[in-house]
Amino acid sequence: MKEKDVIVLNSHGVGQYAFTDHMPKWGETLSVKNWYVAEDGGKGSNVSVALGRLGINTAYIGKVGNDPWGDLGEKWMGGAGVDTTYMYRTDEVSTGTGLILIGPDGQNTVIDGDSSAVALTEREVIDAIEAMKGSKYFVTGFEVPMKLALIGAKHAKSLGMCTALNPSPLPEEAMGELDYIDYLFINEVEGRYICDEIENEEIDSLQLAREVQEKYKVANVVMTLGEKGSMALCGERTWGVEPVKVDKVVNTAGAGDGFMAATIANLVWGKELKEAMEWANKYAALSVQYEGTIPAYRPLSEVNEFIESLK
Structure with missing residues (x-):
């Protein structure tokens, strides 16, 4: 198999959506509205589809069930031009699903079910990577087992x-x-949990990034800040990227995955990280205007038109 621009190792699943005016408390029976199965993938299929639609030569590694949800993964990623040779199919497990609760202002909470990636083996992962020696980027996350x-x-x-x-x-x-990770992508809430600073409102994003960098010895920490944009700490250099405001936010569920994919795409294209993040912020701003994650990842021509409209 030929080398790729990007290899993605993470989970595929199918999202179900429900709309609520508040988050439940323990013991509460929560009534929600408009519960439906959407074109919404796991983090692996999300990132893969986004990269594929941006014209990046992408391959996916993962494991799914021999079921309709696994078929959707083949359809979505294959349709975006992603190589799914190493999307292993099995009868051992069912393809995972998740529930995304959407609040009144478009904010979201994701409840992940069991991932079919628990059946993926170390040998399968290594064999797939070996088959694509010479690839440029490797992107992963913990919807597959951390190990x-x-x-x-x-x-x-x-x-x-x-x-x-x-x-x-x-x-x-x-x-x-x-120290073998070149780019660690986290959001601000994750940074607070990592640093045990969830209740400390005085600590800012730069301090969090420095604590994360020191704790894990990573060269580059990229942190998304929601409506405040994003920031990065690269060695001793740091910068912030302003958010892009849009008139209507429909769904933010796939914005983080889209931002990561768009940043990686720009790095593949040879851009520096700051410029890549600026482009990715605009990409994410376009994505939040669509229902579901898969439809939110627009083709490159449409993204470029949107970016031009912001000038």
Whole structure:
């Protein structure tokens, strides 16, 4: 198999949506509205589809069931031009699903079910990466078991690939030093949990990024800040990227995955990280205007038209 611009190792699942005016408390029976199955993928299929539609030569590694949800993964990623040779199919597990609760202002909480990636093996991951030696970037996250994601990243790094990690959902066990990760993508809430600063309103995003960088020994920390934009800490250099305001926010569920994919795409195109993040912020601003994650990842021509309209 030929080398790729980007290899993605993460989970595929199918999202279900429900709308609520508040988050439930323990013991509460919550009534929601408009509960439906949407064109919404797991973090692996989200990032893969976004990259594919931007014209990036992308391959996906994961495991899904022999069921309709797995078929949707093949359809969505294949339609975006993603190579799914190493999307392993099995009868051992069912493809995972998740519930996304949407609030009145478009904010969201994601409840992840069991991932079919629990059946993925270390041998399958290594074999897939070996088959694509010479690839440029390796992107992973923790919707596959943390051990597999980190083994994959270490192996990809040993083969000369640039590595990116989104450690979401955050694991209960320690991740250890991540000096083989080139880009650590987190959001501000994740940064607070990592640094045990969830209640400390005085600590700012730069302080959080520095604590994360020191804890995990990563070169580059990229942090999304929701409506405040994003920021990065690269060695000793730091900068912020202003948010892009849009008139109507429909759904933010896939914005983080889209931002990560768009940043990686720009790095593949040879841009510096700051310029890549600026473009990715605009990409994410376009994505939040669509229902579901898969429809939110627009083709490159449409993204460029939107960016031109902002000038």
